Amino acid sequence: MTRDTRDGRVDDLRRQLRSLGYLDAGVDRFVLGSARGARGPSTIAALASVRVGLLAAVLLGPAAAVGIASRLPGLVTGPRDAVVVALYLGLIFGLAAIAFTFVVSTLAARLADGDVRRTRWISRGAGTLVTAGCLTYLTLWWRSANAGLAWSAPVWTLFAIGVAVAISLLLGHAVSITAFAVMTARARSSGGPDADGVSPTDATSRSTWRLVLLAGVVAFAGAAALLVLTAPASGVPGDRPPLAVVSPGLRVKVIAIDGFDPDVFESLRATGAVPALAQLLSGGGARFFPDQTRDPARAWSTIATGQSPDIHGVRGLETRRVAGLQGALMPGSGGLARALNGTTDLVRLTRPSTASGAELRTKPFWEVAADAGMRAAVVNWWATWPAIGTGASGPLVISDRATLRLERGGALDAEIAPKELYDRLRVEWRVLTQEAAQTAGTPLFHAADPEASVVLRRSAELDALQIALSRRLPEKPDLIAVYLPGLDVVQHTLLGAGGSAASTISARLDNIRSYYRYLDLLLADFTRSSPGEIVIVVTQPGRLASAARGIFAVTGVVAAPAVNVEARAVDVAPTILHVLGLPVSRELSGNAITGLFLPSFMARFPVRDVPTYGARPAGLSTGRGDALDAAALERLRSLGYVR
């Protein structure tokens, strides 16, 4: 049993003994244990660096996973993803630490050149450098991972900083003793002056690996606890702020038409060929510049959320799934990023995938409406899979993967919510498809070009199916939003390839005009406005490069006649929410376009606001996507969305 003593001499001796490698059970032996017996400085550097890399992997991997999860929404969808990301990042940090430690210790040995004083100072300097770098990184990570929280949660911040300091000191110490061991080994091998009696043996015989392991476990647990406890307080019932609805008593039907060119429409309207569409757009409306990337997932998510892509999180249709991860990664679009994607795909580290709701960080307007207690529904909108199950009050979701699931049957994988709706639609599926095929078999399409004929028919069926599905929703929702891709698919397929003869292009333009007429027929009955119903048409020019602008038009009893206002894509969602009687969140990038409505309506229902709609629930979905990933990708490829 150790007895305490007040003898200052003993304390001083104890300190000196520790500095000489006695009375210590720290990390040293773990780091230098494998290098014991090695003679060459390079061998010691290599073996010890591997141990430092292991420490770095265990300590920094989980912390970095927290940071990257907050920076790359959609990548981490649950605890399993968090663990896999931590492993990947642990591997990266481990390899980096191995390389860094090896280089630093080797260079330090050259610098010291056997000089005792320099050996000690340089090894301490190398350790301090690593400690400072590590702590800087971890502090920045904390800020990044907890934007808006920081010192408003002082306990957690202090805890996080404490963990960061512990990790940094430990790694710095590991690098320091490695450098020290390499320097003394070099001094011996070169026959230089002995390091004041300090040999590599000193550095290779300290402490127990169990303590190191314990420290690693504690640090890991600390980082993991932070991951869970400091995540944005989303996905919990209390996250829905109360939204006071001042309802005008209107139901809203939102028709989203992709690939819509206002010039083509105007030419057809002039001939009276598209009366229903003309009616829907008769009041004029707002014009907005579409997303410059022409990426449909990105653009339509902007419209749905009222936020820019940087905020809503869906930055592109093409994503990458990392091996072992449920979540997806939004790759860059530059040449280097493409090359990197190609390489990682080749080695099966990643595989192509498409944007999904997992990447969506902010609530689309149908989820806001559902949060306010309204019956909301969405059909085939981009990035709606996986359909988040937010309970009985959640929106009815027929996601962009719903038709694939309905075709194939089998267990639901969050393609449709709620499950009862899937069961019902599955029973009616044969009738639905027959109905769609019948509708698509319109005599409007009489293309001589077989390719055009196939595309027209297929697109027509696709759109008809969405309308048919919309009609099968239980009850009449307060809000329904339907996305129709057919026109964009036709336009992109027939005109996107380029290089065809003038006569062929002319014929294909005729085909595209015929599709406008088909849409007109398709929507004529579905959008027939009834008292108490508002129909909103939102169009974008689609994927073909053109100067065309988007249109946001309102028809119904409260719509102002013949307006023509400027707007932005982000204004669509707040406008829809306003007409439903909901307040507009001050967090949104867009505003409600009041000019689209009668002054009397605006006088009765002025725009109200709330601080926030709350964070979008994340990680509640049960969707895994494995089964339909390849099929969804293949379908998008066949429709020309993905190369």
Added chain:
Amino acid sequence: MIAVPAFVADYQVSIDAELRRLVPDSGATVQRAMAYTLLAPSKRVRPVLTLLSAEICGGRRAPALAASAAIELVHAASLILDDLPSMDDAPLRRGRPANHKEFGEAVAILAAFALLNLAFGTVAKAYDPAVASKMSAVLSDAVGTEGLVGGQAGDLLAAGQPIEFEMLERIHRGKTGSLFVAAAVAGGLVGGGHADAIASLSAYAKNLGLAFQIIDDLLDVEGDPAQTGKAVRADARRTTFVSFSGVEGARQLAAELCETADRALRPFGRRADQLRELSAFVAGRSI
């Protein structure tokens, strides 16, 4: 005082038999001089440490006997050289006249060199080249300028003058610690221990070796010559650990070093209980 652990006796018998096999107490004068010091009554702490280290690493006792004997051969050689008139000029060793007093200085020197040579030869003959090579390096480090030779040189240079604590530690590490560490590491190597296990044993031995030396210093101050086999206050002119810490401080630090040595054995769990008994014995052998 704590008695030698009971299990040690069994190991001592095996070690003594091996030493007698290697150096029979008969024949030429040099060989008798070798046996005189080598076979003198001793607790065999170092070779026992080798055998225990081999066993907790999964090895068997019989193959490890050659390694343990090599360690004791080196130790005996160092004792003969240390006692020479040109070195410590010690008249007594292990309760008997020192080797050079019995056989003369020249024979004592030859006996010491023969013991050292036999240590390396024993290792070379007993083990396959890979293990023998590593073991030779371990012995070489223990004997060389970082070990016994360096420690003794420092001791001679420091004689009669005050020295810093770091210098004292260097002397102790060279004269005692290095062979303790070599004993443990040699056992680990023969037992097939992996690098982490050997590092743990090394840490154990390093702390135990210093504790052993501190207690030697304490014995010099207040030990019983009948038990230590040495004249009390033989080191009175020299700076010892006690000079820096006082008697109580030295006892306390020796105990702490033994506790640290025990902590280094945690990776081995209960398998290391006999090594813990050994450190308890070292800690309590005079206190």
